[in-house]
Amino acid sequence: MGSVSKNVSNKRKHSDAKSPVHNLSEPERKLYDLIRSMEDKGMWTLDMKRQTLLPETQFKKHIKSLQTKNLIKEIVHINNKRKKYFMATDFEPSVELTGGAWYVDGELDKPFINVLRELCKRIVYSQKVVSIESISKSIREKGCLNVECSIQQIDQIMQSLVLDNVLMEVTSTGMGEFEAFRVGTMCYRKAEAPKVWAMASIPCGVCPRINECTPDGIISPATCIYFTKWLDF
CATH class of the missing domain: 1.10.10.10 (Winged helix-like DNA-binding domain superfamily/Winged helix DNA-binding domain)
Structure with a gap:
């Protein structure tokens, strides 16, 4: 029984040793841990540079290495499409990043x-x-x-x-x-069609001079071209 446990333990150690996480250089480890700490929110490359203080050439080299080892992935932030964001491959982007189900690759x-x-x-x-x-x-x-x-x-x-x-x-x-x-x-x-008030459809209902309109006056339904057109319609 002890022998079986020992074999299982050795297999686990051997498996862990093959994990790319255990073969990272010190700068890669620091960068990976920083990105992974942000979980499903991802991290902007400029923030990484500020916190790691890595020179530009080394930063690009280590980011590329982590991508090649399938430890991190680039993601699209719908509110900052021009900025590069990275996330550990263990996580899926949050709705705040992707926009949810209505977005594909950052586009509605x-x-x-x-x-x-x-x-x-x-x-x-x-x-x-x-x-x-x-x-x-x-x-x-x-x-x-x-x-x-x-x-x-x-x-x-x-x-x-x-x-x-x-x-x-x-x-x-x-x-x-x-x-x-x-x-x-x-x-x-x-949806039901909106009901139009009867007077609103007649020109008189919206006429600003309705109070001055009389049958025998200067302003009269008999001489009103708008009222005549409405009757013809």
Whole structure:
């Protein structure tokens, strides 16, 4: 039993010895530890230079070496695309760096957003009333997208359609058209066309001289060209 434990221990030591982390030079180790300490936030190259005080040529050499050893990776910061950021390969960039699911390589994925907006709108228009969960299910079943779409993403898209007055939010009553949804569930339907006040569509409703207008006066409906055009229309 002791022999087995000893063999396992030796294997672990042998495996650790092969790890590129254990074969770093002192400057590489210092640089790697500094980058890794920032975890999923990454680190700007200028900040690295300030803290390590490495000459430019050596700094570039050690950064390249760490990349070759697959210990660090360059990442794109959406708010500082011109600045070089690096992160230990153990971590994935935070949402603050990448912008989240709507960004690809630091760029807002507008085509994908537009496709998803149009898809959500069509589903709502065809089903009349939907919830976030039901529209997510419809998208999965239709298989229209090449990538997975989270509930959070769909919720954000639906909110944008509400803000653009394409859709409207309605709360389920559990009856009639809402019978498929629990009472209180937030649902979505096609936005209603805004109701225009009857007088607002008549020129008189916005005429600044309406108080001076009389049937026999200088200003009169009979001589008003705007009122005549409105009647012809």
